[in-house]
Amino acid sequence: MYRAPRGTNDILPQEQPHWRYVEARADDICQLYGYERIDSPAFEETALFTRSVGAGTDIVEKEMYTFADKGGKMMTLRPEGTAPVCRAYLEHGMHNLNQPVKLYYIAPIFRYERPQAGRLRQHHQFGCEAIGDNDPALDAEVIDMAWRFFLSLGLRGQSLLLNSIGCRKCRPDYLAALKEYYDPLAAKLCPDCRVRLERNPLRLLDCKTPSCQEMADAAPRTVDRLCPECNGHFERLKKYLQLLDIPFQVNNRLVRGLDYYTRTVFEIQPEDAGAQGTLGGGGRYDDLIEELGGRPTPAIGFGSGIERAILNLKKQSVPVPPLPRPQVFIAHMGEEAEETAIRLASGLRREGIGVVMATDQRSLKSQMRQANAFSARYCLVLGKDEVAAAAAVLKDMQTAEQRTAPLAGLASLLKQALAGE
RNA sequence: GUGAGUGUAGCCCAGUGGUCUAAGGCGCCAGGUUGUGGCCCUGGAGAACGAGGGUUCAAAUCCCUCCACUCACCCCA
Known part of the structure; x- marks a missing residue:
């Protein structure tokens, strides 16, 4: 893999x-x-x-x-x-x-x-x-x-x-002073620092080796030069x-x-x-x-x-805000209902309402579980009856209350409900 | 580049030579009677135990090699 x-x-x-x-x-x-x-x-x-x-x-x-x-x-x-x-x-x-x-x-x-x-x-x-x-x-x-x-x-x-x-x-004056200080100490430096002394003497100052640190502490300071x-x-x-x-x-x-x-x-x-x-x-x-x-x-x-x-x-356990996600989930049963759901989802999205739609014709129970897993605020349910009545069941996932609402006014109804949060 | 530790399902992990064709939890899927979630219950899918070699009658379990990951050093963000 x-x-x-x-x-x-x-x-x-x-x-x-x-x-x-x-x-x-x-x-x-x-x-x-x-x-x-x-x-x-x-x-x-x-x-x-x-x-x-x-x-x-x-x-x-x-x-x-x-x-x-x-x-x-x-x-x-x-x-x-x-x-x-x-x-x-x-x-x-x-x-x-x-x-x-x-x-x-x-x-x-x-x-x-x-x-x-x-x-x-x-x-x-x-x-x-x-x-x-x-x-x-x-x-x-x-x-x-x-x-x-x-x-x-x-x-x-x-x-x-x-x-x-x-x-x-x-800098040159300082480096000269640094070399003058370190040259007699070269034998006591760690292998890395011996290279630094030749190639990049400034770096001698931040060596982590304890013995080198002691020498670095006593070395000439840049701020003095x-x-x-x-x-x-x-x-x-x-x-x-x-x-x-x-x-x-x-x-x-x-x-x-x-x-x-x-x-x-x-x-x-x-x-x-x-x-x-x-x-x-x-x-x-x-x-x-x-x-x-x-x-x-x-x-x-x-x-x-x-x-x-x-x-x-x-x-430090600093909390960060969650990212916004769709608040509406659409469940549907039957082919007609799925077609209505597809149109409804698209229509709501054009109104700026985030929508996730169930797919794959699962059982309604399974679709509701999905809606729950998405933490959807509202769930729309479409079945034969709703399609026939050009309506949808609108369920509030927090209170579990639900009612039937006509498709025509759904977008504004949802906008209002979501804005009232 | 150096040193140490670890390597079992998507994730967390049990397992220290035979009862492991590998257990559990989370997650996932399905169901718990007719079109409804969160809790609960039941069932299911999902792992040739990192790879290769070796020891042994027998290895996830022991040994070797390799690989990967993690942590530390160096250094940095």
Whole structure:
């Protein structure tokens, strides 16, 4: 038997209320903050990601779904959301629009990883990007948006981690200090970190190995080496967050896994941070647009995992509204009655009344059981007598009361009854 | 990529070498007298016990290999 590929899953009807709920909250938030939706292709030229995300990152090194298309071009299933949006910004000349350009997306993300709780090979992210402005107020707004998003879902207890990792002006100085600190310690580092020391020293800071953590705690801090501009930016951001009443903890070891980040980086963690302790995260990427061939264009964004959000909604037993379904069920007996039922169902639907019709000529008992299983509010019963009288039996499934009503006035009768709920 | 656990009907699961051509619950289907639901009762369909190999007189039950799933590590959303 065929199964969904490892790390992917079907989102079954019973899961849809959660999905529609989370997506609706995302849409609401974006509308509130003036972000417009963009949908980009599920795959892009591989180079877009290798160039932006960074050759030394886990994503590029081992997690991309890359393939050659029939024309021999290397393509990759989107492993993150920011680069495609930046590509679209450039491709469509959005620098000619009012800046910053504010965009959001809800889209599948693909990463080849070993699946586990809260981690999939295809997951979905809600993310937003504000491109073309370097005001720290925009950083605050994006963080505020992410924060409000989780609050609007009904989640509680999440926390915000914040850091600044500098820009291309101050980063080299910092990295030099970091290397100077770590070089004598190289022998004590875990094997992974020895590689990081050469390839991506910033990542030394978030190693999980206890011995490495101790060293990382004592390592030079990015915030102590920021250039005046970056420092001012960070200070203003923190002030704005206080203004917005958003509690945050500066975490000097927060660096994030993508190479394009500059200055602000942040992460939002759920109350009960299990193995997958990230609800969402993001940061500034002031050099990325330029790196992709555009003019220097500052930008900031964040991404959040829909599955992670739903996981936490369930963990916290947050109720989500049910999806609307048809309220009327039509049962029928005999061929004539079925023909009448078919016409009646169609007529009611044209009036905007959701209808489910019994099929297959089951016994009336069985049809009533179906109506019950559908949680129909009203049931219409058609038999020989009703067909002859151009009427239907209208049964209220809650009170079990029923009466005969002429077919002609049924639509308005039902509309009235359903509206009175 | 590494480590651990699990694998019996659509779902949850009993079963620890013979009485298992596999039990129960949920769900599904039908019926409980004439055209009516939710509770209850009865009946029915549905599993070659993940796959392959081996040990044994005998295996769902023991061994091996593979596969899948789950969880954890790395890393992330």
